[in-house]
Amino acid sequence: MKRMLSGVKPSGRLTLGNYIGAIRHFVSYQEDYELFIFIANMHAITVQNDPQELKKNTRDLIALYMACGLDPEKTTLFLQSDLPQHTELGWILTCHSYMGELQRMTQYKDKCAKQETGITAGLFTYPALMAADILMYDADYVPVGVDQKQHVELARNLAERFNHRYGDTFIVPEPVVAEVGAKIMSLQNPTKKMSKSENNPKGTIDLLDEPSVARKKIMSAITDSLGIIQYDPENQPGLANLLTILSSLTNESIDSIVKRYQGKGYGDLKKEVGQAVYDFLSELQVKYQAIIASGKIDEIIQNGNEKAGKIAYKKVAKVKRKLGLSIQKR
Ligand code: AQP
8 A cells, every 4th residue: 555644834724725625635545545644733833823822723634634534543643852863863964955945845835935034044944854754754746736746846855865875765755746636725815725824814714613694705705807717727727626625525527516606796705615514614613612621632643653753763773873874783
C-alpha cells in the first residue's frame, strides 16, 4: 500500500477552505492508502499565539479531523510537537536548504512584499520543517491545496539533494492537488484565499460557525454585476467560488450546477449554497460535539504518536548515521 501524509496547522479555527481543499480528501484517501495525518502545531508558532487558544485550536482540530470522517483505526493521527524528531530533522534539512529557495516561498515573500514587521526566523525556515514532516515518513504522496504545492517541491528537492550527497535515504514524494476546490477564496475578497488568519470574519466560514451565521455569510458574499451564471474564475471570481463550494459539498459537477441555473439569478444560487453549507455544518458539529464529549482525544493521539514515533526514531537515526553525527560503532 502506498503511503500518504499531510497535516493542518492549528493557527486558528478551521475553515471551509481547509475542509474542501484538504480534509475531505484525506477522508477518501484513507481507504486506499496508508495515511498519516498530523497536527502541525510547531508550524503554528511561526507567528505569535495565545497558548490557551493554541491548545483549544489543537484539540478542536483533532476532533474536527474525526468529525469530518478520519477514522483512527485506519489513519495514524499524531501531534507533531510530541515527536522531537520533527524539529531534529527540520534543523538538518534547514542546513541543506539554500537562502534563495526559502526566499522564494510564498508566505515569506508575501509578508516581505507587504513590508510586515515582526517576521520571525521560523516563518522563513518553516518550509524545511515541513520537508522534514514529509520525508520522515517516506510518504509517496502528499495531498495539498494548490497554495502548498511549492512546499512539496522543496521537499522533493531536499530529498534528491540529500540522497545524492549521502546515498538513498528519502523517498521523493509527489504532491496531489485535487481538481475542484483546490483553492477556496474569501467570500469578501474572492481574489484572496480563505484563511484561518483572515481578519474579516465575514470572508471566512469557520467549521465551528453557527450554521445560520455561515448561511448569512454566503448570502452576503461578494459577486459581480454581470448577472450571468457561468464558471469564469478570472472575470467572476466570487461566483466561481460559490459554484466550487456547492460542487464540493454536494458532489454535483460545476457544469451541471451551471446548467440548472440558466436564466436564474445569483440570489437563488446563494440560497442553495447557503443551505448546503448550513446542512454540512449542522451535521459536522453534532459529530464534533460527540467526539469532544467522548473524552477519547488523548488516547487517540497517544496511539498515533506511538506508531509515528517508531518510524520517526528510525529515520532520524539513519539520517544521523549518514551525516556522521552518530559516532558509535554498530
Ligand atoms: N482556502 C483554501 N482552499 C483550499 N485549500 C486550502 N487549504 C488551506 N486553505 C485553503 C489547505 O488546507 C491544508 C492545511 O493548511 P494549513 O493550515 O497547514 O496551512 P494554510 O494553507 O496556511 O492554511 P490557512 O487556513 O491559510 O492558515 P493560515 O491563515 O494560518 O496561514 C493545506 O493542504 C492547504 O493547502
